Amino acid sequence: MLTEGKKYKILVIEDNTGDFVLVEEFLLEQFEEINLLHAKNYKEAFKILSDKNTQFDVVLLDLSLPDKTGGSLINAIVTICVDTPVIVLTGYDDFAFGVKSLSLGISDYLLKEELTPLTLYKSIVYSSERKKIVAELATSEKRARSFAKQLNNVLEEERSRIAREIHDELGQQFSGLKMSLSSLKKLNVSESAREEIIDNMINEVNISIQSLRQIANELRPVIIDKLGLFAAIEWLVSGFEKKTGMMCEIYINVQQISLDKTQEINIFRICQEAITNIARHAEATKVNIEIDEIGNQLIIKITDNGKGINTDGIKNSLSMGLLNMNERANFIGAKLNIISVTNIGTTIELSVDINEKKNTNSRRSFSN
Numbered sequence: 001m002l003t004e005g006k007k008y009k010i011l012v013i014e015d016n017t018g019d020f021v022l023v024e025e026f027l028l029e030q031f032e033e034i035n036l037l038h039a040k041n042y043k044e045a046f047k048i049l050s051d052k053n054t055q056f057d058v059v060l061l062d063l064s065l066p067d068k069t070g071g072s073l074i075n076a077i078v079t080i081c082v083d084t085p086v087i088v089l090t091g092y093d094d095f096a097f098g099v100k101s102l103s104l105g106i107s108d109y110l111l112k113e114e115l116t117p118l119t120l121y122k123s124i125v126y127s128s129e130r131k132k133i134v135a136e137l138a139t140s141e142k143r144a145r146s147f148a149k150q151l152n153n154v155l156e157e158e159r160s161r162i163a164r165e166i167h168d169e170l171g172q173q174f175s176g177l178k179m180s181l182s183s184l185k186k187l188n189v190s191e192s193a194r195e196e197i198i199d200n201m202i203n204e205v206n207i208s209i210q211s212l213r214q215i216a217n218e219l220r221p222v223i224i225d226k227l228g229l230f231a232a233i234e235w236l237v238s239g240f241e242k243k244t245g246m247m248c249e250i251y252i253n254v255q256q257i258s259l260d261k262t263q264e265i266n267i268f269r270i271c272q273e274a275i276t277n278i279a280r281h282a283e284a285t286k287v288n289i290e291i292d293e294i295g296n297q298l299i300i301k302i303t304d305n306g307k308g309i310n311t312d313g314i315k316n317s318l319s320m321g322l323l324n325m326n327e328r329a330n331f332i333g334a335k336l337n338i339i340s341v342t343n344i345g346t347t348i349e350l351s352v353d354i355n356e357k358k359n360t361n362s363r364r365s366f367s368n
Contacts, residue, residue, distance in 0.1 A: 007033035008124070009055070013045045013077070014038070014062040014089070019112060023060060023089070023120070030121035042068040042076065049080045056084050058124050061106075063090040070097075071104065078105040083135055085127035089115065107131065143323070150323060162215060173208040177201055221268070229264045230254075230291065233271055237289055240275050247286045254293040257354045266328045267300070267352065270336070273328075274302045274348045277321045282306025282346065298352040309340040 008031055014020045020038055027034055037056075039045035042065050048054065061077055063070060078086055085107035088098075098109040107127035110119065180201045184194065224232040230252050241248040259267070271289070278284055284306030292299045322338070329336040329350060340346040 007035060008057045008128075009035040009037075010058050010060060010124070011037045011039060011045070011048060011056045012060045013042075013065065014060070015040050015065050016062070019062065019089075023115075026115070026117040026120050027124075029117045041066050042073060045077065046080065049077070056081075057128050058107075059084055059086045061086055061088050063088055063092065071100070074101055074104045074106060083131065085131040087123055087127055146323065166215070170208055170211055173204050173211065176204050177208075180204070224264055224268060225261075229259060229267060232264075232268055233289065233291070236268070236272060236275070237287075240279070240287075244279050246279075246284060248289070249287075250289040250291075252291045254291050254298065257293070257298060259298075259352075259354070263332045263352065266332045267334075267350065270325045270328050270350055271300065271302065273321055273325050278302075278304045278306065278346075282308075284345065293354070296354055298354045300350040300352075301347055303345060303347045305345040308342040308344060308346055309338070310342070 010027065012020055012023055014023065024036060027036065037048060039048055049056075049059075059077065059081055061073070063073060065073060068076060074086070074088070086105070087108045087110060088101055088106050089110050089112055091112045093111055093113075101109050107130065108123045110123060180197055184197050184201075221232050221235065223235050234250055234252075237248050237250050240246070275287065278287060282304045284304035286305045288301075288303045290299075290301040290303075292301075325348070326336055332352065334350055334352040337349045337351070338346065339349070
């Protein structure tokens with residue numbers, strides 16, 4: 001049976017004692033374990049369903065109760081149940097109303113005279129599973145919308161940052177070059193003075209080139225394409241230590257693996273997001289990065305000795321940085337696991353399936 005090992009909790013809203021007993025017999029015949037509650041009218045049902053501590057797998061609803069009937073009864077029960085599937089059991093053979101009932105939010109519409117233990121069993125199991133799938137889809141859609149919103153915000157922030165850097169750095173440097181060129185054209189100076197102006201201009205050009213390369217590298221590190229993922233991660237960690245002053249160690253003991261460009265850039269971005277979060281939030285003094293091969297998996301562990309992430313922060317899938325890393329991991333079929341202990345630190349572990357390999361290992365410390 002599909003229900004093996006699962007105990008179903010079911011509320012039967014039925015004013016006819018004989019019909020309730022029949023439904024109870026059908027359920028006991030098909031389900032290994034069942035917790036059955038009975039409400040004889042809408043008032044009793046409302047009281048039971050309003051208890052937030054009591055959750056049901058399914059509600060079986062008779063459409064003709066002493067204090068409420070028909071469409072108004074369905075609307076009232078569906079509104080209270082929210083995520084609990086509602087199955088209508090009725091003696092009224094009205095096809096049009098049955099179709100309308102489905103549009104009101106019920107999961108199924110069964111006629112009592114055609115009811116059998118198997119049809120009731122199937123309806124309950126299908127309705128329960130369908131409701132779970134719908135809930136999961138709703139959660140997934142919510143996460144997707146949140147990620148899309150976050151991605152848009154990140155893109156706008158990145159565009160603003162690049163615009164500022166171009167304006168503040170390159171803009172000023174080119175303005176300086178323009179002024180130097182104007183001076184060179186107007187001034188009637190000695191050859192040595194002219195050479196000094198030209199040397200200053202060359203220096204300004206070199207600074208501009210360096211700034212441009214820095215902006216381009218932050219958009220997509222060229223080192224990934226030239227030297228590969230591991231060299232890019234080493235470059236990332238080295239720059240991180242220079243900016244933050246944290247002691248960083250990176251240990252690579254893995255065969256040189258074959259990854260496509262999509263995997264490489266997303267792994268790199270996950271590492272980048274992880275150490276950025278450490279710099280912003282962890283209050284750490286040390287970071288360790290370990291890259292290993294275990295079985296057919298590439299394992300990357302990033303560990304800090306900071307204040308840790310609270311449990312709610314880890315469980316909250318809509319948290320900005322964590323969501324970004326999770327979505328990137330899902331995109332390349334990888335697994336992301338976060339272990340955090342308050343005032344001890346956090347470990348972020350990324351597992352990626354690998355195939356082709358070539359041997360390489362290295363250990364680097366950027367704290368010297």
